[in-house]
Amino acid sequence: MRIEEHPVLTFQRGEKVKFYFDGKEIEGYEGEPIAAALHAAGVRILRHSHKKNRPRGFYCAIGNCSSCLMVVDGTPNVRVCVEKLKAGMRVETQQGRGELIAKD
Amino acid sequence: MLKTDIAIIGAGPAGLNAAISAASMGAGVLLLDRDEFVGGQLIKQTHKFFGSREQHASTRGIDIAGLLHEKVKEYKNIELRLGATVLGYYPDGVITAEYQGRLLKIKAQRYIVATGAAEKSLPFPNNDLPGIYGAGAVQTLTNVYGVLPGQRVLMVGSGNIGLIVSYQLMQAGVEVAGIVEAAPNIGGYLVHAAKIRRAGVPVFTSHTIKEAYGDSVVQGAVIWQLDEKWQPVPGTEKDIKADVICVAVGLTPLTELLWQAGCKMKFVSQLGGHVPVRDENMMTTMPDIYVAGDVSGVEEASAAMVEGKIAGLCAAASIGCSTGEFDELRSRALSQLAELRSGPAGEKIRSGLKLLV
Ligand SMILES: Cc1cc2nc3c(=O)[nH]c(=O)nc-3n(C[C@H](O)[C@H](O)[C@H](O)COP(=O)(O)OP(=O)(O)OC[C@H]3O[C@@H](n4cnc5c(N)ncnc54)[C@H](O)[C@@H]3O)c2cc1C
Numbered sequence: 001m002r003i004e005e006h007p008v009l010t011f012q013r014g015e016k017v018k019f020y021f022d023g024k025e026i027e028g029y030e031g032e033p034i035a036a037a038l039h040a041a042g043v044r045i046l047r048h049s050h051k052k053n054r055p056r057g058f059y060c061a062i063g064n065c066s067s068c069l070m071v072v073d074g075t076p077n078v079r080v081c082v083e084k085l086k087a088g089m090r091v092e093t094q095q096g097r098g099e100l101i102a103k104d
Numbered sequence: 105m106l107k108t109d110i111a112i113i114g115a116g117p118a119g120l121n122a123a124i125s126a127a128s129m130g131a132g133v134l135l136l137d138r139d140e141f142v143g144g145q146l147i148k149q150t151h152k153f154f155g156s157r158e159q160h161a162s163t164r165g166i167d168i169a170g171l172l173h174e175k176v177k178e179y180k181n182i183e184l185r186l187g188a189t190v191l192g193y194y195p196d197g198v199i200t201a202e203y204q205g206r207l208l209k210i211k212a213q214r215y216i217v218a219t220g221a222a223e224k225s226l227p228f229p230n231n232d233l234p235g236i237y238g239a240g241a242v243q244t245l246t247n248v249y250g251v252l253p254g255q256r257v258l259m260v261g262s263g264n265i266g267l268i269v270s271y272q273l274m275q276a277g278v279e280v281a282g283i284v285e286a287a288p289n290i291g292g293y294l295v296h297a298a299k300i301r302r303a304g305v306p307v308f309t310s311h312t313i314k315e316a317y318g319d320s321v322v323q324g325a326v327i328w329q330l331d332e333k334w335q336p337v338p339g340t341e342k343d344i345k346a347d348v349i350c351v352a353v354g355l356t357p358l359t360e361l362l363w364q365a366g367c368k369m370k371f372v373s374q375l376g377g378h379v380p381v382r383d384e385n386m387m388t389t390m391p392d393i394y395v396a397g398d399v400s401g402v403e404e405a406s407a408a409m410v411e412g413k414i415a416g417l418c419a420a421a422s423i424g425c426s427t428g429e430f431d432e433l434r435s436r437a438l439s440q441l442a443e444l445r446s447g448p449a450g451e452k453i454r455s456g457l458k459l460l461v
Contacts, residue, residue, distance in 0.1 A: 057234025
């Protein structure tokens with residue numbers, strides 16, 4: 001959910017853009033962290049852990065803790081709490097460890 | 105290879121002040137931050153600050169960041185690079201940074217590490233469920249990006265951060281189900297606690313979280329009471345429904361670069377964990393590395409700013425920069441720091457620092 005009115009703050013948001021979460025089209029504001037756009041759209045599960053397949057969300061939101069790694073435009077292990085949203089991005093739930101080197 | 109007199113890692117309140125002070129002494133400064141903006145933790149702080157006028161008391165944290173940024177821009181001898189993540193320190197005194205998809209090599213005569221601190225976590229069953237977030241993270245989401253974390257929050261920890269974030273969440277229209285505090289008393293300042301109490305939020309002192317539960321995202325938690333030996337008391341469990349659990353149990357210094365560089369480190373729990381051994385001038389055991397702010401001990405922004413000034417002045421003086429006012433500026437900053445740490449509120453920090461300097 002987005003805050004529309006706030007007693008102290010005003011929010012400067014970028015342009016409204018479309019992007020894809022696991023293939024589904026959703027909207028966010030350009031330049032905000034991908035995790036913020038997902039959260040606003042109700043998405044809280046960002047990946048599944050590699051040993052026990054447990055759902056994970058973000059934790060620190062400043063790029064420190066690695067809880068929020070997702071696959072963005074094919075690149076795994078992207079910290080979506082600090083990676084900025086761009087129009088048309090394809091964001092996918094990451095399963096386990098991301099493969100750094102593509103298999104043929 | 106980029107060459108500079110002083111490279112500063114981190115542009116939070118400590119790093120910004122270090123840059124301004126070093127530049128005012130005539131040093132060439134390269135100021136780096138991995139974020140796309142300056143200010144560090146300040147940018148999510150929408151409440152008015154404590155401290156003396158010189159440390160911007162009664163200005164909001166986000167506005168302090170803006171003021172310092174303007175000042176940095178006035179100096180032609182400060183080069184600011186944002187989106188630059190410093191990765192490592194090498195034995196030849198070179199650091200590397202990732203910047204715009206490239207690897208930068210930087211050689212400075214002095215480094216000031218002002219990387220701040222990270223939020224701690226807390227061990228309890230299911231603490232990894234989505235919806236369980238650091239309090240600072242929730243503050244970032246809410247205050248910077250205007251996205252609500254959920255509808256009903258359980259706060260764990262009643263220090264200043266737990267209290268302030270609870271209050272800010274209520275301002276933003278989120279219900280706070282309660283604040284859980286393991287100690288018998290509220291940890292934060294009375295002013296903050298009073299606001300919370302007035303709003304009718306229950307504070308469960310001598311309580312801790314037993315477990316969180318939820319089917320793939322958090323739906324609530326069971327809390328229970330602690331006896332005077334901090335042992336949980338079976339039979340005192342309470343079930344609290346919440347779609348967000350905020351963990352506000354303190355911060356720990358982000359010291360990786362200092363470890364890697366070989367600075368002598370010491371564990372001081374009063375300062376948040378492992379911290380660098382350093383002298384009064386904020387010089388570590390490596391003569392080319394200075395520190396300032398939360399990385400040298402978790403404190404607050406006013407102290408971080410003054411430490412930044414001291415580190416900036418002394419690092420610049422150590423490479424031969426000078427100004428007639430150096431002695432006066434340095435001793436004024438040192439006494440400001442002593443004043444900030446005076447009184448009962450500074451007792452924890454004072455006892456921690458005794459083990460270090
Ligand atoms: C919720 C909350 C409320 C607070 N309220 C108050 C208050 O009322 N009064 C008060 O005085 N203090 C308050 N504080 C504390 C204050 O915010 C911190 O003490 C202060 O920000 C510390 O400053 P710093 O410059 O050391 O670190 P930070 O502000 O954490 O800045 C560190 C910077 O370093 C950057 N960085 C880290 N690693 C790297 C790297 N490898 N490469 C490049 N850059 C890097 C980070 O991006 C960041 O910008 C509060 C803190 C919080 C979380």
